[in-house]
Amino acid sequence: MQQNHKNQEPNPSHFEESQGTSDQEVPTHRDLTWDEYRDTIQGMRFFDPHIHMTSRTTDDYQTMFDAGIVALIEPAFWLGQPRTGLSSFKDYYSSLVNWERFRSSQFGIRHYCTIGLNSREANNEPLAEQVMEILPLFLYKEGVVGVGEIGFDDQTAAEEKYYRAQLELAKQAKLPVQVHTPHRDKKHGTERSMAIALEHGFDPAWVIIDHNNEETVKSVLDQGFYAGFTIYPFTKMGNERMVKVVEQYGPERIMINSAADWGISDPLALPKTAALMKMRGISDETIRKVTYQNAIDAFGQSGQIHETDFANGLEIDQSQKMNGNTILRGGQQPRIAKESLFIN
Amino acid sequence: MASNHINSILSSILQELLTQTEWMWLEEKGGAEPLQLMTAFVATPRFVGRRSVTISQENTIALNDEVPGFTVTDWSTVRLSRVWLLTCLDSSDQETYVRHIETLFDTAEMNELVALYSALPLLDYPQKWLFRATEAVRSNVGDVFDALVMHNPYPAHYFTEAAWNQLVLKTIFNDKPIHKIVGLEERANPTLAHMLSDFAHERWAAGRSVAPEVWRLSSGFMDNALLEDMKHLLASEDPNDHKAAALACFHATSSAAHTLLAQHPVLEKAVQHRTISWADLEFNDLNTYATKP
Numbered sequence: 001m002q003q004n005h006k007n008q009e010p011n012p013s014h015f016e017e018s019q020g021t022s023d024q025e026v027p028t029h030r031d032l033t034w035d036e037y038r039d040t041i042q043g044m045r046f047f048d049p050h051i052h053m054t055s056r057t058t059d060d061y062q063t064m065f066d067a068g069i070v071a072l073i074e075p076a077f078w079l080g081q082p083r084t085g086l087s088s089f090k091d092y093y094s095s096l097v098n099w100e101r102f103r104s105s106q107f108g109i110r111h112y113c114t115i116g117l118n119s120r121e122a123n124n125e126p127l128a129e130q131v132m133e134i135l136p137l138f139l140y141k142e143g144v145v146g147v148g149e150i151g152f153d154d155q156t157a158a159e160e161k162y163y164r165a166q167l168e169l170a171k172q173a174k175l176p177v178q179v180h181t182p183h184r185d186k187k188h189g190t191e192r193s194m195a196i197a198l199e200h201g202f203d204p205a206w207v208i209i210d211h212n213n214e215e216t217v218k219s220v221l222d223q224g225f226y227a228g229f230t231i232y233p234f235t236k237m238g239n240e241r242m243v244k245v246v247e248q249y250g251p252e253r254i255m256i257n258s259a260a261d262w263g264i265s266d267p268l269a270l271p272k273t274a275a276l277m278k279m280r281g282i283s284d285e286t287i288r289k290v291t292y293q294n295a296i297d298a299f300g301q302s303g304q305i306h307e308t309d310f311a312n313g314l315e316i317d318q319s320q321k322m323n324g325n326t327i328l329r330g331g332q333q334p335r336i337a338k339e340s341l342f343i344n
Numbered sequence: 345m346a347s348n349h350i351n352s353i354l355s356s357i358l359q360e361l362l363t364q365t366e367w368m369w370l371e372e373k374g375g376a377e378p379l380q381l382m383t384a385f386v387a388t389p390r391f392v393g394r395r396s397v398t399i400s401q402e403n404t405i406a407l408n409d410e411v412p413g414f415t416v417t418d419w420s421t422v423r424l425s426r427v428w429l430l431t432c433l434d435s436s437d438q439e440t441y442v443r444h445i446e447t448l449f450d451t452a453e454m455n456e457l458v459a460l461y462s463a464l465p466l467l468d469y470p471q472k473w474l475f476r477a478t479e480a481v482r483s484n485v486g487d488v489f490d491a492l493v494m495h496n497p498y499p500a501h502y503f504t505e506a507a508w509n510q511l512v513l514k515t516i517f518n519d520k521p522i523h524k525i526v527g528l529e530e531r532a533n534p535t536l537a538h539m540l541s542d543f544a545h546e547r548w549a550a551g552r553s554v555a556p557e558v559w560r561l562s563s564g565f566m567d568n569a570l571l572e573d574m575k576h577l578l579a580s581e582d583p584n585d586h587k588a589a590a591l592a593c594f595h596a597t598s599s600a601a602h603t604l605l606a607q608h609p610v611l612e613k614a615v616q617h618r619t620i621s622w623a624d625l626e627f628n629d630l631n632t633y634a635t636k637p
Binding site for chain 1: 452
């Protein structure tokens with residue numbers, strides 16, 4: 001079989017449908033190498049409010065730590081394929097509050113999560129009903145900082161039904177909401193998500209609308225919501241474009257994330273974008289707000305984030321034995337935390 | 345519902361520790377419908393501050409009288425509140441009760457698992473939790489393992505010998521102190537003593553050490569193989585190994601062990617006069633994996 005590159009789809013990840021090459025934007029994303037930007041972000045701390053670590057490697061954790069990421073939020077999402085039963089959901093949610101949290105801590109990064117039924121799988125109604133029954137047992141857990149990521153994908157009636165039901169759960173649990181906005185018909189889906197949240201009596205400052213772009217951001221900010229931007233090569237925001245958004249709108253209620261997952265994505269999107277902002281003359285305080293503080297303010301309303309837990313670095317003790325098993329394998333030397341942000 | 349008595353002892357301990365607001369919330373949830381009670385079990389840290397549990401001598405004795413070996417010392421108020429909620433759960437229908445507890449296990453995070461395993465000696469239908477309990481021994485999480493293995497009377501009562509031996513071996517393997525295991529002496533058995541001997545040989549071959557305290561498990565089963573181990577210990581460069589061998593031989597029923605000990609009169613006297621005891625070898629911070637120079 002001959003490979004025809006023209007027919008190869010671009011990265012169909014993070015809920016992404018292939019869009020062919022029709023909307024390939026002019027180069028608005030710039031990749032930076034570590035040597036190009038490490039000095040630029042010296043001393044900066046980052047909080048990535050949307051990253052799917054379950055899909056990432058320990059190497060990612062190490063490089064994230066080296067680049068100054070001190071804490072992150074992992075939203076519950078789908079696996080790239082539909083789950084077939086409740087147990088899969090239970091085990092997945094459980095892994096977010098157990099194993100992944102531990103794995104992250106082993107690299108000096110504080111791991112929080114949001115728990116929710118994602119929009120794609122809301123379409124399997126019999127299963128969705130069962131998931132709704134167990135959600136409260138996870139939403140009230142320590143370190144769960146919101147209900148998410150929830151919202152629309154195909155914008156079906158079932159998606160709306162479970163989006164509304166989960167908004168009610170969030171109200172009862174006094175948790176912020178992390179809203180995934182659809183890739184197709186994004187503008188309409190974003191407006192609809194916001195309108196429904198307001199209809200349910202939400203203070204918009206408790207709702208983080210994610211995956212914004214130049215077309216959606218103004219309305220989101222004008223209505224008082226938080227606006228998340230995902231820096232994701234090829235498909236979502238490019239970091240060059242992100243700089244322009246920050247220049248235009250300022251730092252208030254804007255937060256940047258990587259949404260790195262099992263697709264071609266970049267767990268270092270935050271530090272790289274911070275470096276680019278710095279190179280373009282954006283102030284340190286603005287950079288701090290959009291890559292650290294705003295996310296803490298928004299999700300901290302859950303009462304589950306204590307900045308003191310990570311502000312000065314987690315104590316890394318990879319030699320800490322979890323029942324004789326650490327993530328270290330025989331003969332590996334534990335990596336010990338150092339004063340410096342950079343470990344050589 | 346678990347024994348009313350244990351429930352009321354825990355209530356009185358909690359009322360001394362919690363603020364009025366905290367106790368009112370907890371008491372209400374203790375009397376709520378199962379699903380509400382279960383959600384409260386999860387949500388406890390939102391309504392009860394995490395503080396250390398201090399407990400009067402009187403309550404310590406009361407707890408131990410009710411469930412020998414059970415203690416809440418070094419617990420947090422959150423853990424104790426959660427365990428108390430579990431003792432409030434209606435157990436009149438076995439199937440429903442077991443299903444509720446299983447659901448809590450299935451959806452638990454680490455601190456919840458710690459509370460659940462701590463509560464095993466207080467739950468009804470104790471045989472029903474055997475599989476869960478062995479899962480804790482397999483756990484990858486130190487605190488969860490400790491909740492079942494340390495200061496918990498459940499395993500000694502209900503574990504099969506094979507499961508018990510795995511629990512003890514894994515404790516040793518994890519460099520955790522075995523003297524915190526309830527029922528260690530009562531459950532000692534020759535199979536375990538020989539497993540330990542094999543384990544020690546592997547360690548020695550790798551140039552590593554074995555926590556001296558583990559030899560207390562071999563006292564009652566001193567055959568030729570174990571006597572050879574005693575000789576190895578007596579020839580070791582670590583004085584703690586000498587003490588361990590002396591104590592193991594002294595407490596053994598085997599005359600050969602006593603004869604061996606008599607060849608080391610200074611040690612023999614020290615044991616006879618109780619100037620050394622197993623308590624001297626109860627170390628909490630072990631590092632037996634470091635290769636000896």
